[in-house]
Amino acid sequence: MRQPIALGLIAVAAFLSGSAGAKDRPGYTKGVADAALIAAARATPLKLIDYDQVLCRNDRTIAAWLKDLTAGEARAIVWTGGGCELVDQNPIDSGSDWCAQATILLKHPKDRDDKPIVEIYFDKPSHGRPSLAYAFRAMTGDAGLERSRQDFETDWLARFPANAKKIQCPDADQ
Numbered sequence: 001m002r003q004p005i006a007l008g009l010i011a012v013a014a015f016l017s018g019s020a021g022a023k024d025r026p027g028y029t030k031g032v033a034d035a036a037l038i039a040a041a042r043a044t045p046l047k048l049i050d051y052d053q054v055l056c057r058n059d060r061t062i063a064a065w066l067k068d069l070t071a072g073e074a075r076a077i078v079w080t081g082g083g084c085e086l087v088d089q090n091p092i093d094s095g096s097d098w099c100a101q102a103t104i105l106l107k108h109p110k111d112r113d114d115k116p117i118v119e120i121y122f123d124k125p126s127h128g129r130p131s132l133a134y135a136f137r138a139m140t141g142d143a144g145l146e147r148s149r150q151d152f153e154t155d156w157l158a159r160f161p162a163n164a165k166k167i168q169c170p171d172a173d174q
Contacts, residue, residue, distance in 0.1 A: 030097045032125045034081030040130040041100030041120040042079065049120065049136040049149055062120060062133075066102055069153060069167050073160045076105045086119045086137040086145060093137065093145060098122040098130060116140045118152065 027034050042063035050058055060068075066077060079102050084095030104116040121135035138152040139145055142159070146152045157164045 029082045030125075031128055032081075032098055032130055033128070036128075037081030037098055037100045037122065037130050038079045040122065041081075041102070041133060044120060044133040046149060048133050051148060053148075053150065055150065062102075062118075065149075065167075066104075066118060069156055069163060070104055070160075071163055071166070073106060073108075073162075074104050075107045078103045078105060084119060084121060084137075086117065086139055093147070096121045096123065096135075098125060110141075114141055116156070 024030060029037065042061060044062050045059050046055070046062060046065055047058040049062070070077065079100060081098075081100045083097055084099040085101060087093050087095040099122065100120045102118045102120075104118070106114060106116075109115070117139050119137045120133045121137070123131040123134050125131055135147075136149050136152075137145060137147060138149075140152065140155050140159075143151070143155045146155065153167060157167065
């Protein structure tokens, strides 16, 4: 008689664990609040996503850098959290289950699809909180998928040069 009860308990446990993990409640991605992903991305210092490059002013947050970079050209920066969207067939671009995206709504887009996007990848969370950011991806529409902040910045400033002095590193002579 113990065996049928044990099998019944195992079946109930399997059903509950499968149904709980199958679909997150609204506003959550695999157990992490989308708002927490957004807050973590906005507060991430640039040095965490600069891939061992030592770039000047890399203690700025992603939010501050993006605001400075897009000033005058962006109507708004819309932040979302969820699974990674900027992925392709290359394994290094396979994404993560946890990302935050910043979609840049331009004041004067080339067309309706002209919405540059920056995406910050997070590793596996701990206790429902995002881990440290580990990767940067971006898409401008012109250049395709970009894997570094520096490349995105260079492409942005080629199109919108007005903020170059505010963004770029000062010369060592100054």
